[in-house]
Amino acid sequence: EQKRIQPGTVGVFNAQLYDALKEEQALREGLRYAISRRELSVVYQPIINGGDNSVWAAEALLRWTFNDEPIRPDIFIPIAEKIGLIHEIGDWVLNRACIDAAQWSFGKEVAVSVNVSVIQLMDDNFIGALDRALKSAGLAPEKLHLEITESVFADNREKVQMQVNSIKSRNVQISIDDFGTGFSSLSQLQTLDFDHIKIDRAFVQNLEEGSDTIIRATLLIAKEFGYKTIGEGIETLDHAERLTRMGVDFLQGYYYARPLPVRELATWFEQHQQ
Ligand code: C2E
Numbered sequence: 001e002q003k004r005i006q007p008g009t010v011g012v013f014n015a016q017l018y019d020a021l022k023e024e025q026a027l028r029e030g031l032r033y034a035i036s037r038r039e040l041s042v043v044y045q046p047i048i049n050g051g052d053n054s055v056w057a058a059e060a061l062l063r064w065t066f067n068d069e070p071i072r073p074d075i076f077i078p079i080a081e082k083i084g085l086i087h088e089i090g091d092w093v094l095n096r097a098c099i100d101a102a103q104w105s106f107g108k109e110v111a112v113s114v115n116v117s118v119i120q121l122m123d124d125n126f127i128g129a130l131d132r133a134l135k136s137a138g139l140a141p142e143k144l145h146l147e148i149t150e151s152v153f154a155d156n157r158e159k160v161q162m163q164v165n166s167i168k169s170r171n172v173q174i175s176i177d178d179f180g181t182g183f184s185s186l187s188q189l190q191t192l193d194f195d196h197i198k199i200d201r202a203f204v205q206n207l208e209e210g211s212d213t214i215i216r217a218t219l220l221i222a223k224e225f226g227y228k229t230i231g232e233g234i235e236t237l238d239h240a241e242r243l244t245r246m247g248v249d250f251l252q253g254y255y256y257a258r259p260l261p262v263r264e265l266a267t268w269f270e271q272h273q274q
């Protein structure tokens with residue numbers, strides 16, 4: 001005989017789950033119109049050269065305002081990936097960032113660093129989209145960096161290699177984002193031609209607890225393979241000084257600046273120069 005679910009119990013049990021699903025459903029629907037309704041924007045967070053305090057690059061971070069509320073990219077990027085919208089949204093960010101970087105009049109040498117989802121990277125149309133974005137913005141490829149999370153190491157090795165080679169042959173640089181948080185196969189660092197490693201802010205926060213083991217290990221790996229290193233989540237002068245002393249090349253975090261709209265980035269830049 002079939003067991004029957006007691007009416008009422010399921011609802012109580014899953015009320016939270018139900019709310020979460022409803023919420024996600026609303027976000028899915030909203031996301032489809034985010035571009036056409038002009039709800040997306042890009043803010044930029046400077047990345048500083050720890051050696052001379054100059055501005056080296058700015059990371060483009062996507063923002064979505066939906067029903068007058070900011071939705072965090074940690075929430076909506078995975079949804080965009082799930083429903084296949086990441087290609088369209090990723091292209092939009094890439095184009096916006098290339099145009100802004102080609103036009104910013106402060107520090108002409110300051111590069112723009114754009115986050116690229118692994119799903120977006122692995123798409124056959126990605127390299128074409130990259131070329132179009134650079135060309136239509138008139139941005140020198142040397143001024144574009146792409147940030148790819150280390151989960152890329154879990155993907156099809158040959159295909160990743162192909163995409164990385166295509167990117168590198170255009171003189172666009174590649175950063176491995178959130179390094180140390182995933183499950184990277186270290187051997188892949190050897191075979192793939194990346195440029196920078198971003199040390200996740202979790203490890204910078206660990207300094208507060210007296211632990212710098214992961215950062216030291218990462219620096220050894222970076223040195224061995226010839227990668228530059230970027231420390232994320234620099235919130236204090238102490239973080240900045242300690243990482244620089246340890247040999248981290250570039251620094252990014254609220255201590256220097258929050259992610260800013262491009263106009264405010266220009267103002268921040270002028271103040272930073274003085
Ligand atoms: P991420 O690429 O690792 O970006 C760094 C995140 O740390 C950003 O969060 C940034 O605002 C935040 N952050 C920077 N400095 C500090 C600090 O000193 N302290 C703390 N506590 N946080 C700091 P955000 O903007 O919310 O972005 C979250 C994640 O969403 C990004 O992590 C990235 O993985 C993803 N993301 C953002 N924009 C895009 C995009 O255009 N495309 C893709 N595929 N992913 C994006």
Ligand code: MG
Pocket residue numbers: 059115147177
């Ligand atoms: Mg990033």
Ligand code: MG
Pocket residue numbers: 177178198200232
């Ligand atoms: Mg990061």
Ligand code: MG
Pocket residue numbers: 177178200201232
């Ligand atoms: Mg991170």
